[in-house]
Amino acid sequence: MLCPADHDITEFVLCGLSFLEHSMASGSSNGVLRPLLLGILVLGVFVTVFLMYFKPYEGWLSGPVESVSEHVKNLISTKSDKNATIVLIWLWPFGSKFDLSVCSSLFEIDNCFLTADRNFYNKSHGVIIHHRDISGDLSNLPQLQRPLFQKWIWFNLESPTHSSKLSGIEKLFNLTLSYHLDSSIGAPYGSIVPAEGEENFVPPSKNKLVCWIVSHWNPQHVRVKYFNELQKHVKVHAYGRAFGKHISDNDFMPTITSCKFYLSFENSVHKDYITEKLFNPLSVGTVPVVLGPTRQNYEKIVQSDAFIHVDDFSSPKDLADYLLLLDKNEEMYLRYFEWKQHFKVKKFHFPAEYACLTCDYLRRHKEYKEFNDLDTWYWGS
Numbered sequence: 001m002l003c004p005a006d007h008d009i010t011e012f013v014l015c016g017l018s019f020l021e022h023s024m025a026s027g028s029s030n031g032v033l034r035p036l037l038l039g040i041l042v043l044g045v046f047v048t049v050f051l052m053y054f055k056p057y058e059g060w061l062s063g064p065v066e067s068v069s070e071h072v073k074n075l076i077s078t079k080s081d082k083n084a085t086i087v088l089i090w091l092w093p094f095g096s097k098f099d100l101s102v103c104s105s106l107f108e109i110d111n112c113f114l115t116a117d118r119n120f121y122n123k124s125h126g127v128i129i130h131h132r133d134i135s136g137d138l139s140n141l142p143q144l145q146r147p148l149f150q151k152w153i154w155f156n157l158e159s160p161t162h163s164s165k166l167s168g169i170e171k172l173f174n175l176t177l178s179y180h181l182d183s184s185i186g187a188p189y190g191s192i193v194p195a196e197g198e199e200n201f202v203p204p205s206k207n208k209l210v211c212w213i214v215s216h217w218n219p220q221h222v223r224v225k226y227f228n229e230l231q232k233h234v235k236v237h238a239y240g241r242a243f244g245k246h247i248s249d250n251d252f253m254p255t256i257t258s259c260k261f262y263l264s265f266e267n268s269v270h271k272d273y274i275t276e277k278l279f280n281p282l283s284v285g286t287v288p289v290v291l292g293p294t295r296q297n298y299e300k301i302v303q304s305d306a307f308i309h310v311d312d313f314s315s316p317k318d319l320a321d322y323l324l325l326l327d328k329n330e331e332m333y334l335r336y337f338e339w340k341q342h343f344k345v346k347k348f349h350f351p352a353e354y355a356c357l358t359c360d361y362l363r364r365h366k367e368y369k370e371f372n373d374l375d376t377w378y379w380g381s
């Protein structure tokens with residue numbers, strides 16, 4: 001009689017016992033063999049239980065990427081949840097570690113096991129690869145054979161202008177995780193969600209008309225050219241290194257809040273590339289003046305009367321005149337906040353929330369998927 005080489009401990013023990021009964025009944029026993037057999041069996045069961053119980057800890061021996069305490073936490077979460085979807089963070093986005101145990105507690109996405117431990121590669125349902133961190137070197141990608149069920153996820157929130165195209169990756173991925181509205185998994189900078197709003201929202205008090213905080217100043221940027229014209233017709237309180245007026249993290253949101261209008265000028269103009277520059281002012285009760293993709297594109301993600309688009313005006317001077325008009329007309333200004341009666345801004349936690357959303361997607365979409373035109377889709381050629 002053969003016992004199955006199963007990992008189920010109950011079956012294994014029951015099989016061993018019936019083996020014992022079987023050999024006793026067959027009468028081949030004598031006074032010495034029976035206790036010996038029993039002893040071996042008991043020892044065997046004990047060793048098996050021991051090995052099975054400690055098996056999950058073998059990762060300790062093979063050089064974990066993370067600190068021991070993170071590792072223990074992660075292992076506990078796999079142990080308690082055999083059904084978990086495993087998502088491997090192949091490269092820490094921008095080299096920064098983040099807490100991997102937050103899907104359930106922060107985003108109410110259960111049954112996810114996020115890990116950065118490459119020992120889990122063979123078991124991972126998804127592998128997230130952050131584009132920037134490939135650093136133009138394909139040897140930074142996984143080199144092992146890809147398990148048949150595993151999907152690779154291309155992760156990028158930067159615009160094509162600020163993402164270097166990389167030959168050799170076009171046909172590698174299965175899914176995309178980006179701000180593009182037609183990504184496999186959406187990774188927006190923010191979104192407008194339903195909320196118990198305020199019937200008559202009153203924006204916080206303002207002591208400036210127009211503000212702009214710019215971290216990356218480049219005279220070639222469309223936004224800089226627009227700003228240079230605009231400020232000839234209306235005073236813009238501009239902050240950032242380019243103006244010798246650095247804004248600390250603590251002062252960042254209060255500064256935006258203190259202005260009636262904020263220049264939500266994207267660093268480059270691309271379809272769907274609409275960033276926190278829009279969502280920050282929206283969230284605090286400041287009207288964004290946007291420069292980026294078309295108005296129609298913005299209206300896919302935010303109410304048409306929540307923002308002002310530079311394209312609504314034939315020149316920067318016309319825009320300046322309109323802002324000055326609104327400054328004198330409170331009723332017109334307040335119309336930009338009517339959306340707040342029923343909605344609010346939801347911001348996303350980079351990168352943890354996107355990793356959790358990926359896990360959720362993988363669990364719900366197990367179908368085969370190839371993505372063979374990354375270059376055309378993202379860079380347009």
Ligand SMILES: *[C@@H]1O[C@H](CO)[C@@H](O)[C@H](O)[C@H]1NC(C)=O
Pocket residue numbers: 083363
């Ligand atoms: C495992 O996950 C699947 C899909 O989410 C679910 O239908 C099933 O009930 C889960 N099984 C256990 C034991 O939790």
Ligand SMILES: *[C@@H]1O[C@H](CO)[C@@H](O)[C@H](O)[C@H]1NC(C)=O
Pocket residue numbers: 119122144145146
């Ligand atoms: C993963 O699977 C490959 C075969 O596809 C094998 O060569 C490798 O040893 C496995 N790695 C681990 C850690 O199990």
Ligand SMILES: *[C@@H]1O[C@H](CO)[C@@H](O)[C@H](O)[C@H]1NC(C)=O
Pocket residue numbers: 148149150151152171172173174367368369370371
């Ligand atoms: C993922 O994409 C690769 C490359 O196109 C393909 O070889 C692989 O079979 C795909 N896997 C799944 C599970 O969709």
